[in-house]
Amino acid sequence: MASYVLRRLLLMIPTLLGIIALNFLIVQIAPGGPVEQMIAKLQGIETSATARFTGSGGQDFDMAQDIQTKNLGAGNSNSKYRGAQGLDPEFIAELEKQFGFDKPIGTRFMMMLKNYAQFDFGSSYYQDKKVVDLIFEKMPVSISLGLWSTLIIYLISIPLGIKKAVKDGTKFDIWTSGVIIIGYAIPSFMFAILLIVLFAGGQYWDFFPLRGLVSDNFDELSWFAQIKDYIWHMALPIAAMVISGFASLTVLTKNSFLDEINKQYVLTARAKGLTKKEVLYGHVFRNAMLIIIAGFPAALMSIFLTGSLLIETIFSLDGLGLLGFESAINRDYPVMFGTLFVFTLLGLMIKLISDLTMSWVDPRIDFNSLGDR
Numbered sequence: 001m002a003s004y005v006l007r008r009l010l011l012m013i014p015t016l017l018g019i020i021a022l023n024f025l026i027v028q029i030a031p032g033g034p035v036e037q038m039i040a041k042l043q044g045i046e047t048s049a050t051a052r053f054t055g056s057g058g059q060d061f062d063m064a065q066d067i068q069t070k071n072l073g074a075g076n077s078n079s080k081y082r083g084a085q086g087l088d089p090e091f092i093a094e095l096e097k098q099f100g101f102d103k104p105i106g107t108r109f110m111m112m113l114k115n116y117a118q119f120d121f122g123s124s125y126y127q128d129k130k131v132v133d134l135i136f137e138k139m140p141v142s143i144s145l146g147l148w149s150t151l152i153i154y155l156i157s158i159p160l161g162i163k164k165a166v167k168d169g170t171k172f173d174i175w176t177s178g179v180i181i182i183g184y185a186i187p188s189f190m191f192a193i194l195l196i197v198l199f200a201g202g203q204y205w206d207f208f209p210l211r212g213l214v215s216d217n218f219d220e221l222s223w224f225a226q227i228k229d230y231i232w233h234m235a236l237p238i239a240a241m242v243i244s245g246f247a248s249l250t251v252l253t254k255n256s257f258l259d260e261i262n263k264q265y266v267l268t269a270r271a272k273g274l275t276k277k278e279v280l281y282g283h284v285f286r287n288a289m290l291i292i293i294a295g296f297p298a299a300l301m302s303i304f305l306t307g308s309l310l311i312e313t314i315f316s317l318d319g320l321g322l323l324g325f326e327s328a329i330n331r332d333y334p335v336m337f338g339t340l341f342v343f344t345l346l347g348l349m350i351k352l353i354s355d356l357t358m359s360w361v362d363p364r365i366d367f368n369s370l371g372d373r
Contacts, residue, residue: 121338131338141319149241161253184247189310192240211316256288
């Protein structure tokens, strides 16, 4: 197993390199980079999502003053940037230097790889903060949503799926299937809006807050009051994410257990005098859980990174999902590539942990032999 783990860790290097290289190339080809974004701002066209444009040194660009001071009559019809006609070529060159586009694409890529090897992701184009600081600043929200949602989804789905498999065809199975269908059909953001209307002062009751991870006076509270305040703020967002997440996992768990229950070894174990509980948790559980464990990384990464974007927006939670959306809209390349690197590395590590967990659940799985084939 140690050799398998070492191989997987070594394979992460070319995987990260390939993903970063592909996305770097796509971004270079795509129109609407930071230079064009700035040119659009100079012309009075607002292109940002929610971020306020500031220079890398924290200096705001006074667009009106730039328009007045730059020679708009200097012809620049051959500029490679859309909307740059009429702007002073020296001003365009200053913008390119500001964002690092005065260097060849190969040089920029190699510099980025060198910095990433040292976990130096640079600073945001639009906020006077380092990318690492931005990620750590937004991390508590995404960890709260992703971790608790995933934990609750698994705690609900696995026992419910097992019971549905054991009671297949009974009234319990039929009624719970109806609940699952409703949960699967309702998007999380729609359920979030319903929760706001009902319980967050939308139209009926005002039991829960509508903004932030904690209250403004959180630091002044006792530790017990802080826990209550944290749960109070997280209740509605997590409930909205759980309602749409537990349905598919419950169905997967039920089908996996049904498939194992109908196999010959279960009949053999029953014939030897083992009880239903002994067969279910001593033989069936280990085999049926493999497919569920295998899907854990994808489920966690989906909830942790992408599934929370709308929830963060609806409940005014400033997390990684919103940060990634803003950086993509604003073409904030350091944030885009920095978060991509971190998320990819995190996903690869979670996948490795998932493989090790599968091997722990079922010792018959030998990844070393699979890798030698």
